[in-house]
Amino acid sequence: MRAPIGDFDDARPAPDCLELLVAPVADALRAWSGDVPAEQLIYVDTDPEIADTAAFVEHYGAELLDASANCVVVVGKRGGESTLAACVVLSSTRVDVNGVVRGQLGARKASFAPRDTAVRDSGMEYGGITPIGLPGGWPLLVDAAVVDADWVLIGSGSRRGKLIVPGKAFAGLPGAVVLDGLGI
Incomplete structure (x- = not known):
């Protein structure tokens, strides 16, 4: 199979290689019900x-820079309560943590989650965190530019391997909220 973007020697439908994926991502693909x-x-x-x-x-x-997206874990804090969320933006942009994220989470303060927290709570490797297979209940903030892209290259849950996903699929992921201006 040839990948729709990029030049990769090994490209396969993700459901055909669940054994190569971390458990949360493989489980999400097994239970996939998106459009x-x-x-x-x-x-x-x-x-x-x-x-x-x-x-x-x-x-x-x-x-691939313009066709890639990053998924970062953030934490919003308000009144002693903390909320973890994931944000997906094109790799050519950065997450508007202090504006869009803080406002969307209703947080007084928002910041990138500590590395140990992001890895432990997502069940994924740092540098490979993906929006597919995130813990239930996490808000998933997705920049509209990601959804508008034909194809998007994202992490696979580990540092080895990537996923290439139709942009419109991100809007249907659990907890997804599509926002203009999340990536600045």
Whole structure:
């Protein structure tokens, strides 16, 4: 199979390689019920040593920067209560934590979650966190530009491998709220 974007040696429908995915992502694909069929989500095998965006696009092609998205875990705090959420923005932008995120979560303060918290609570590896398979109840804030993209390259839950997903699929993920201006 040829990936719809990028030049990868190994591209397969994600449901055909559940054994390569971390448990939360594999479980989410097994239970998939989105408007986009699960078979349209593509797993591509990649080198875990170059999973970070800058190194990844340098190796696999600069054109992937505009087709890639990052999923970051944030924490909103208000009155002693903390809320973890995930934000998905195009890799060429950054998350508006102090504006859009804080307002959407109704938080007095919002910041990126500590690495240990993001890894422990998501069940995924740092550098590979993906919006597919996040814990139930987490708000998932998705920039409208991600949803508008034909195809988006995101993490697979681990540093090895990526997922290529139709942009419109993000709007149907559990807890998803599509927002203009989340990525600035």
